[in-house]
Amino acid sequence: MLNDVYYNLVTNIGNFFDGIMIVDENCIVRYNRLFVDNDINLNEKNSIGKTPMDIWPNLTAETSTCSRAVKYGETSTNQTQILRHASGREISAVDNTFPIVENGQIIGAISTTKFIDALTFRNRIDLSNLTVTHTDDLYMTQDIIGASEEIKLLKYKIHKVSQTNTSILIYGETGTGKELVAQSIHSSSTRKNNLFISQNCAAIPNTLLESIFFGTTKGSYTGAESKAGIFELANGGTVFLDEINSMDLNMQAKLLKAIEEKKITRIGGSAPKKIDVRIIAAINEHPQCCINENRIRKDLFYRLSGVQLEVPPLRERKGDIPYLTTHFIKVYNKEMKKNIKGVSPEVSDFLKSYDWPGNVRELKNSIEGAFNFASSSIIEKDDFSRLYWLDDQTPSTPSYPDQYWFNGSLKEGLETFEKAFIAQRGEQTSSLAKLADELKISRQTLNYKLNKYQLKFGRNKSTKVK
Structure with missing residues (x-):
C-alpha cells in the first residue's frame, strides 16, 4: 500500500539525517525534532518560538543557513558548521537548508542536519529496493548551462578527470560556479555513491579547521569529544575545499601531509587512520597571484595542481x-x-x-x-x-568608483577600486616595468592583474580591452 510506504519512510526518517528544523518567514522555529539521543536538552518543546540564533548563540543572521534562506532565498547544501549551544557544548554538523516558497513568496525554510559527532554517519535509507543517498542533491555535468567552446571544453575535461582519483585545483572568479564543477566531477566518478563534503575554508576560523578536517579525541582539550573529521566521514568519497587561499599556511602544511600520506590523526590521538579521499580544492584568483603573495604554499600548490581547471568568467x-x-x-x-x-x-x-x-x-x-x-x-x-x-556603467577609461554606480560585495568593491587604481597610475607611467615598481608588485603579478581586468597600456593611455 502507498500509505504504508509513506508511513515507513517517515517513521524511519532518522536513518538518513539526525535532525530537522522548520522556521517561518521571520526565522522563528515552528518545528524542531532530533532523531538521535542528545545531552543538551535540545527538543521541540524548548526550541519552538525561538530563532536558530537563540539556540546556537555563535550563529548570526548572516551565518545561519535558515536566516539566509528566509532573507535571501539561499539554498545551502552539505555545509559544515560548528554549532555552539547556549550550554557551551559544541557540535559539528553538516547542514542542508532550503527556502519554502508559496505563490512566489518565501514563507519559511527547512533545514536537515547530520551531526558529525554521531558514532555513524548514515547517508542512506533502504525502503524495499529503493536506495536514496545524499548524492541525489548534487549537480551533474548536464547542470552546467552553455554551448560555448569554453563550456564544451570544461565539460570534456570534467569527463576526463572524473575517471581518475587525482587531486584537482579549480580556479575562477567569484560566482563562476566552481562548486558546481566540483560536484559534477564527483557525480561522474566511481565515488558518486559515497559522500561529497564541501568546506569553505574562509567561513571557519583557522583554529577550528584542524578539528573539522581531522577530528578530535575525547579529553584532548577541555570539552573535547571523540568525533570524526570530514576526511574520515568522506572516506571513499570526495572533499571539496573552497577558498584554500584563505587558509593559514601552517594549516596548509598539515593538509599537505594528510594528502601525501593518505593518513590523518585526530587531535589528541596517536593512531593514524588511513583515508581514501579525493581532494578537490578551489581558489577565486589566479594561482600564480596567490603564490606570489604567499597565500598558498608552493608545495601544496604543486601537489594539487597536477590537474587544473579554469572556470571562465561570464x-x-x-x-x-x-x-x-x-x-x-x-x-x-x-x-x-x-x-x-x-x-x-x-x-x-x-x-x-x-x-x-x-x-x-x-x-x-x-x-x-x-x-x-x-x-x-x-x-x-x-x-x-x-x-x-546607469549611462556610465562601462567607461572607456575607468575612474575611481563611488557609492552611486557600484553595487556588490566588499570583495567586488575592492577589485573595482584596484582596477581603477591601476588604470589611473598606468596613464601616468611610461613602462610596465616602472608601473610594477611604483605599485611595489612583481612584473608577473602586474601582468596577471592586467589580464584579469582586461587593461592594456600604450603611449601612456589606458584603455579597456573589448
Whole structure:
C-alpha cells in the first residue's frame, strides 16, 4: 500500500539525517525534532518560538543557513558548521537548508542536519529496493548551462578527470560556479555513491579547521569529544575545499601531509587512520597571484595542481547568456509560480553587453530580482535594478568608483577600486616595468592583474580591452 510506504519512510526518517528544523518567514522555529539521543536538552518543546540564533548563540543572521534562506532565498547544501549551544557544548554538523516558497513568496525554510559527532554517519535509507543517498542533491555535468567552446571544453575535461582519483585545483572568479564543477566531477566518478563534503575554508576560523578536517579525541582539550573529521566521514568519497587561499599556511602544511600520506590523526590521538579521499580544492584568483603573495604554499600548490581547471568568467562566454537566461527563467517560473516567456529585445541586448563582474551568480540574482517586479509575460528594462542602467556603467577609461554606480560585495568593491587604481597610475607611467615598481608588485603579478581586468597600456593611455 502507498500509505504504508509513506508511513515507513517517515517513521524511519532518522536513518538518513539526525535532525530537522522548520522556521517561518521571520526565522522563528515552528518545528524542531532530533532523531538521535542528545545531552543538551535540545527538543521541540524548548526550541519552538525561538530563532536558530537563540539556540546556537555563535550563529548570526548572516551565518545561519535558515536566516539566509528566509532573507535571501539561499539554498545551502552539505555545509559544515560548528554549532555552539547556549550550554557551551559544541557540535559539528553538516547542514542542508532550503527556502519554502508559496505563490512566489518565501514563507519559511527547512533545514536537515547530520551531526558529525554521531558514532555513524548514515547517508542512506533502504525502503524495499529503493536506495536514496545524499548524492541525489548534487549537480551533474548536464547542470552546467552553455554551448560555448569554453563550456564544451570544461565539460570534456570534467569527463576526463572524473575517471581518475587525482587531486584537482579549480580556479575562477567569484560566482563562476566552481562548486558546481566540483560536484559534477564527483557525480561522474566511481565515488558518486559515497559522500561529497564541501568546506569553505574562509567561513571557519583557522583554529577550528584542524578539528573539522581531522577530528578530535575525547579529553584532548577541555570539552573535547571523540568525533570524526570530514576526511574520515568522506572516506571513499570526495572533499571539496573552497577558498584554500584563505587558509593559514601552517594549516596548509598539515593538509599537505594528510594528502601525501593518505593518513590523518585526530587531535589528541596517536593512531593514524588511513583515508581514501579525493581532494578537490578551489581558489577565486589566479594561482600564480596567490603564490606570489604567499597565500598558498608552493608545495601544496604543486601537489594539487597536477590537474587544473579554469572556470571562465561570464564576460568571456557571452554566447551562453541567452541559454542561462532561459534556464533561470524556467527556475523562477517554477519557484514563483509565474509564466514569464522571456525578456524584451532591449533587455536581451543589455544582458549580452554587460560585463557581469559577479558572473553567473549575479546574472541569476538579477533575473530573480526582475521576476519580483515583472507585470507581464516579458521582462522589461524597468523590472531590473536601476543600477544596471546607469549611462556610465562601462567607461572607456575607468575612474575611481563611488557609492552611486557600484553595487556588490566588499570583495567586488575592492577589485573595482584596484582596477581603477591601476588604470589611473598606468596613464601616468611610461613602462610596465616602472608601473610594477611604483605599485611595489612583481612584473608577473602586474601582468596577471592586467589580464584579469582586461587593461592594456600604450603611449601612456589606458584603455579597456573589448
